[in-house]
Amino acid sequence: MGATAKNKHIIHGVFGDEVPMMEACKKLRASGIRIKDVFTPMPIHGLDGVIGLPRTRIAICAFIYGITGTSLATLMMWYMMVHDWPNDIGGKPTWAYYFAVPAFIPITFEATVFCAAHGMALTYFLRCWLVPGAKAKNPDPRTTDDKFLIYLELNDEQAKKAEEILKGNGAEEVNHKGSFVVEPSYVLEESH
Amino acid sequence: MNIDKLNFTVPSKAKLFAFALMGIGLISIVLMFLMDKENQEEHYHQYTRAWSNVFAGAFFFTALALAAAFFLGLQYAAEAGWSTTIKRVIEAVTMYLPWGLSLMMLLFIVGQFHGHHIYHWMQPGISTPGDHNYDPVIAEKSGYFGVFWWIRTILYMVGWLFFTFKLRKNSINADKLDIDVNNSYHWKNVKLGAWFMVLFAVTSSTSSWDWLMSIDTHWFSTLFGWYIFSGMWISAVVAITILVIWMKKIGYLEYVTESTIHDLGKWMFAISFLWTYLYFSQFMLIWYSNIPEEVIYFQTRWESYKALMWTVLFVNFAFPMIMLMSRDCKRNFFFLMFVGTIIFIGHYLDLIMIVMPGTVGHSWTGLSWMEFGTFFFFLGLFIYVVLNALTKAPLMVKNHPFLQESLHHST
Numbered sequence: 001m002g003a004t005a006k007n008k009h010i011i012h013g014v015f016g017d018e019v020p021m022m023e024a025c026k027k028l029r030a031s032g033i034r035i036k037d038v039f040t041p042m043p044i045h046g047l048d049g050v051i052g053l054p055r056t057r058i059a060i061c062a063f064i065y066g067i068t069g070t071s072l073a074t075l076m077m078w079y080m081m082v083h084d085w086p087n088d089i090g091g092k093p094t095w096a097y098y099f100a101v102p103a104f105i106p107i108t109f110e111a112t113v114f115c116a117a118h119g120m121a122l123t124y125f126l127r128c129w130l131v132p133g134a135k136a137k138n139p140d141p142r143t144t145d146d147k148f149l150i151y152l153e154l155n156d157e158q159a160k161k162a163e164e165i166l167k168g169n170g171a172e173e174v175n176h177k178g179s180f181v182v183e184p185s186y187v188l189e190e191s192h
Numbered sequence: 193m194n195i196d197k198l199n200f201t202v203p204s205k206a207k208l209f210a211f212a213l214m215g216i217g218l219i220s221i222v223l224m225f226l227m228d229k230e231n232q233e234e235h236y237h238q239y240t241r242a243w244s245n246v247f248a249g250a251f252f253f254t255a256l257a258l259a260a261a262f263f264l265g266l267q268y269a270a271e272a273g274w275s276t277t278i279k280r281v282i283e284a285v286t287m288y289l290p291w292g293l294s295l296m297m298l299l300f301i302v303g304q305f306h307g308h309h310i311y312h313w314m315q316p317g318i319s320t321p322g323d324h325n326y327d328p329v330i331a332e333k334s335g336y337f338g339v340f341w342w343i344r345t346i347l348y349m350v351g352w353l354f355f356t357f358k359l360r361k362n363s364i365n366a367d368k369l370d371i372d373v374n375n376s377y378h379w380k381n382v383k384l385g386a387w388f389m390v391l392f393a394v395t396s397s398t399s400s401w402d403w404l405m406s407i408d409t410h411w412f413s414t415l416f417g418w419y420i421f422s423g424m425w426i427s428a429v430v431a432i433t434i435l436v437i438w439m440k441k442i443g444y445l446e447y448v449t450e451s452t453i454h455d456l457g458k459w460m461f462a463i464s465f466l467w468t469y470l471y472f473s474q475f476m477l478i479w480y481s482n483i484p485e486e487v488i489y490f491q492t493r494w495e496s497y498k499a500l501m502w503t504v505l506f507v508n509f510a511f512p513m514i515m516l517m518s519r520d521c522k523r524n525f526f527f528l529m530f531v532g533t534i535i536f537i538g539h540y541l542d543l544i545m546i547v548m549p550g551t552v553g554h555s556w557t558g559l560s561w562m563e564f565g566t567f568f569f570f571l572g573l574f575i576y577v578v579l580n581a582l583t584k585a586p587l588m589v590k591n592h593p594f595l596q597e598s599l600h601h602s603t
Contacts, residue, residue, distance in 0.1 A: 045602045
């Protein structure tokens with residue numbers, strides 16, 4: 001099938017409560033509509049599964065950062081305390097690393113936590129581009145107060161279907177925020 | 193909801209299992225006492241290891257029930273919603289407390305009348321100058337031991353039982369009302385729970401000094417109380433987790449969400465780290481400062497209990513860290529049960545490592561059937577008492593403000 005230029009409509013489904021919003025998400029997904037994003041005033045457990053987001057990889061990052069911290073701390077202490085300038089502190093000589101392992105454990109632990117925590121935070125900020133001077137990418141400022149918003153980018157026929165589902169499931173508003181044209185080379189074959 | 197499934201009946205298999213454990217345990221205990229002989233060369237008194245084992249078994253499950261009471265009080269004081277559906281299971285575990293404390297009391301009385309030598313300071317003439325048992329260090333502390341020790345012991349027991357029974361009673365009374373308009377019983381329990389936290393904060397430390405640390409009478413560690421507390425807390429959480437998963441498997445507690453059990457898994461993971469943190473903090477400070485009267489504690493362990501020491505550290509720290517780190521592991525309930533069982537045994541071994549060096553000392557010949565046999569007896573008794581307590585009240589609480597939140601709990 002040759003891809004042609006497609007017109008995509010931006011639709012905001014605004015809800016006053018999380019429960020009908022979640023229901024609407026499930027119905028939308030069941031009828032084969034891809035949900036671009038959902039904006040909510042507070043975190044909602046299980047929402048990522050409902051709207052079909054892939055599982056977060058931040059845990060893997062955390063593990064890698066943590067291991068990095070462990071290695072850096074070990075290397076640092078080995079260099080300082082064993083290689084470069086061995087000491088005999090309180091009858092615990094550091095002629096070899098394993099002589100004084102208990103003394104090294106707190107630093108190893110702290111460095112691991114430090115690297116894991118900072119690495120995770122920085123990764124998160126960069127991935128979401130929450131850098132200094134970044135503009136808020138909020139489609140509707142009311143989602144920071146008391147509204148729940150389903151953000152959709154759909155073609156003509158799906159837009160109609162989505163509007164029905166949203167209205168049928170208690171959406172307070174369904175707002176059309178214009179449309180844009182996707183160049184043919186960017187159009188993927190719809191899997192649904 | 194199926195109403196039959198709200199009233200628990202003990203499955204006959206479970207009852208048989210509990211009795212089998214108790215039977216095996218009882219035979220082991222009798223054999224253990226028969227085989228325990230005096231050793232003059234090593235200054236080893238007859239029955240010391242046998243009594244120490246019985247003491248460890250009695251203490252472990254008492255402490256576990258006490259920690260469950262703490263956990264219950266914590267849920268109230270923090271006004272936590274996630275745990276409401278498993279509240280009756282936690283309550284059932286706390287109901288072992290009177291049994292455990294009675295056994296402890298019995299052991300203390302036997303000790304006071306010199307039936308066993310677990311407590312060095314209980315020996316006659318220990319603070320009388322000139323007596324062949326005279327020990328100047330203990331004589332200095334004689335005001336703290338003796339009568340004052342007994343007063344404290346009785347106060348702990350009365351205090352803990354008061355709060356445990358009161359929490360349970362309010363919870364059951366709340367069920368008797370059709371609608372509890374102002375959640376009056378709940379708020380009573382919130383207050384009780386908060387006060388119990390205060391009592392527990394002090395008595396969990398002091399009781400472990402009095403009952404466990406005083407075995408090594410000459411040695412002291414301020415961190416010891418927290419170390420014991422973290423150990424009993426994780427044992428309690430593991431017991432609750434295994435009980436919940438098992439009950440779900442045989443068809444009860446169908447309304448307990450996967451997320452609730454996942455949360456219990458998180459507790460298991462977190463408290464394992466708390467335990468490791470406290471264990472290591474105690475060890476490292478003593479190792480580093482190297483003061484003879486402190487180091488002697490670890491010296492005995494390092495010389496005669498090395499294998500046990502490493503086993504305890506591996507099973508209670510490295511094992512849960514590796515096994516419970518990922519979310520999928522905590523959501524796999526068979527896996528969670530397996531890891532929990534290993535940690536549970538690990539913390540029993542930890543207690544053996546705390547008790548034995550002070551009583552058996554260098555006469556220790558390594559772990560044997562005696563430790564496991566005694567453990568089985570108390571485990572059987574614990575299972576029997578807890579399962580019976582579960583039958584006494586519906587498994588789901590009726591008038592609880594966080595019930596709906598708990599039923600829809602998801603993480």
